[in-house]
Amino acid sequence: MSGRGLKELSIATLVVLTIGYVLVFFWVPMDADQGFKQKIFYLHVPLAIVALLGFVAGGVEGYRHLRTDDRRHDANSYVFIHISVVFGVATLISGMLWAKASWGHFWVWDEPTLVSFLIVFLLYATYYPFRYAIEDRDRQARYASVFAVTAGAFVPLNFLAVRMAESLIHPRVFATSSGGLPGSMMLTFLVCIVGFGLLWATLVKLELLGKRTSGQLSRLRRTLQAEGYGEGGGSVSGRIAPNMESR
Amino acid sequence: MTPSRSAFGAIVAKDLRTELRTMQSLPAMVLFAVTTFVIFRYGLDRTALSGSLAGGGLWTTLLFAAGLGINRIFLAEREEGGFDAFRLAPVDRGVLFVAKATVLFVYLAAVELVVVPIFAIFFLSTWSGLLPMLPILAGANLGLAVLGTLISSMAVNSRARDLLVPLLLLPLVVPLMIAVTAATAHLLDAAGPDFEKFGTWLLVLALYDGIFALIGYAVFEFLLED
Numbered sequence: 001m002s003g004r005g006l007k008e009l010s011i012a013t014l015v016v017l018t019i020g021y022v023l024v025f026f027w028v029p030m031d032a033d034q035g036f037k038q039k040i041f042y043l044h045v046p047l048a049i050v051a052l053l054g055f056v057a058g059g060v061e062g063y064r065h066l067r068t069d070d071r072r073h074d075a076n077s078y079v080f081i082h083i084s085v086v087f088g089v090a091t092l093i094s095g096m097l098w099a100k101a102s103w104g105h106f107w108v109w110d111e112p113t114l115v116s117f118l119i120v121f122l123l124y125a126t127y128y129p130f131r132y133a134i135e136d137r138d139r140q141a142r143y144a145s146v147f148a149v150t151a152g153a154f155v156p157l158n159f160l161a162v163r164m165a166e167s168l169i170h171p172r173v174f175a176t177s178s179g180g181l182p183g184s185m186m187l188t189f190l191v192c193i194v195g196f197g198l199l200w201a202t203l204v205k206l207e208l209l210g211k212r213t214s215g216q217l218s219r220l221r222r223t224l225q226a227e228g229y230g231e232g233g234g235s236v237s238g239r240i241a242p243n244m245e246s247r
Numbered sequence: 248m249t250p251s252r253s254a255f256g257a258i259v260a261k262d263l264r265t266e267l268r269t270m271q272s273l274p275a276m277v278l279f280a281v282t283t284f285v286i287f288r289y290g291l292d293r294t295a296l297s298g299s300l301a302g303g304g305l306w307t308t309l310l311f312a313a314g315l316g317i318n319r320i321f322l323a324e325r326e327e328g329g330f331d332a333f334r335l336a337p338v339d340r341g342v343l344f345v346a347k348a349t350v351l352f353v354y355l356a357a358v359e360l361v362v363v364p365i366f367a368i369f370f371l372s373t374w375s376g377l378l379p380m381l382p383i384l385a386g387a388n389l390g391l392a393v394l395g396t397l398i399s400s401m402a403v404n405s406r407a408r409d410l411l412v413p414l415l416l417l418p419l420v421v422p423l424m425i426a427v428t429a430a431t432a433h434l435l436d437a438a439g440p441d442f443e444k445f446g447t448w449l450l451v452l453a454l455y456d457g458i459f460a461l462i463g464y465a466v467f468e469f470l471l472e473d
Contacts, residue, residue, distance in 0.1 A: 147415075165429060
């Protein structure tokens with residue numbers, strides 16, 4: 001992957017998100033029940049959907065890594081999960097603010113989607129300690145892919161179980177977010193989802209590019225050291241993620 | 248007998264014999280569970296439990312006791328070079344997964360055989376819910392066995408083995424725990440067992456077990472490569 005397209009992608013993200021939020025604040029009618037507070041819906045729900053799709057995509061990339069043994073898929077899987085975890089933090093915070101604003105509590109255990117999301121988030125938070133507890137590079141990549149596949153399959157299963165627990169114990173109080181959404185709200189919502197999808201893609205591309213660059217840099221530095229040019233500038237510090245060195 | 252089946256038999260027999268001779272895991276799991284019951288008695292400040300408190304107390308205890316066993320299930324393989332030996336053997340890699348899951352299932356069943364009656368003696372006013380609990384116990388054991396085997400094999404080759412097992416296990420078993428505690432809560436009702444949604448929860452349990460058995464079997468070979 002090269003840096004080409006990053007600029008275009010960033011601009012597209014900015015444009016779509018701007019359009020989305022102009023629609024949110026100036027066009028979409030106020031929610032009859034919740035009023036202005038309901039606007040956080042256009043931030044919270046797209047973030048959550050993109051994060052969940054990112055987790056599943058990380059699982060698919062993990063599967064492809066196991067199939068092909070190509071390290072690029074492992075790097076993709078790592079970055080997909082990493083950016084989705086960041087989106088996950090934003091989802092949880094925005095969800096808690098919304099819950100406080102409309103129900104009076106920061107946390108509502110009756111809301112199955114929020115609880116499922118927390119469980120998924122807790123699982124993916126263990127991806128980092130798990131990954132970096134394995135020293136051998138090849139094994140680390142392989143084990144991380146196994147994690148990504150298992151956790152990716154867990155995401156839908158978990159949503160099913162948590163939702164069932166709620167609807168079986170007591171009926172669901174809140175209507176589903178897409179049910180009965182007026183056309184203008186639906187359109188704005190879709191624009192916001194696309195915007196956040198683009199933001200996710202931009203961040204993924206940026207992160208992958210950064211890894212790629214630091215990999216190339218350390219390769220160059222090693223070559224220079226091997227040829228006896230100086231002592232090098234110390235080790236490549238702070239590397240906390242798989243890079244895409246071919247060696 | 249096919250090579251896979253004889254390898255399966257050999258691994259299961261080896262593990263069970265080792266456990267019977269050394270008694271490394273089972274007594275610790277039982278002791279842990281019984282002590283936890285005592286802590287629940289004071290933590291909840293109840294001398295009798297029923298309904299969801301009984302289900303929650305019992306399953307929390309069994310889950311953490313299972314964690315002790317899961318932590319150790321691959322210990323001998325790692326320390327005594329069993330993984331290398333198995334890699335040399337001309338059998339399907341999945342055999343080790345199935346064998347270890349079977350061993351773990353037997354461990355859990357053995358622990359429950361002792362611990363569940365003790366729980367009943369300590370806390371339950373009526374024991375009529377215990378027999379219908381058998382399919383739930385079996386389903387939960389199956390799920391914990393396949394998931395535990397998968398997680399233990401992932402964690403055993405890392406630096407932070409005993410830290411990672413609970414960290415990975417707990418979020419992954421949340422759906423399983425939802426199903427078993429919901430089903431058990433009705434069975435351990437103070438007024439006698441109630442079979443509301445019993446079949447539905449067993450179905451969820453079966454779905455969960457099936458999915459993780461398939462995933463575990465499919466990805467296990469990648470954990471053995473070196």
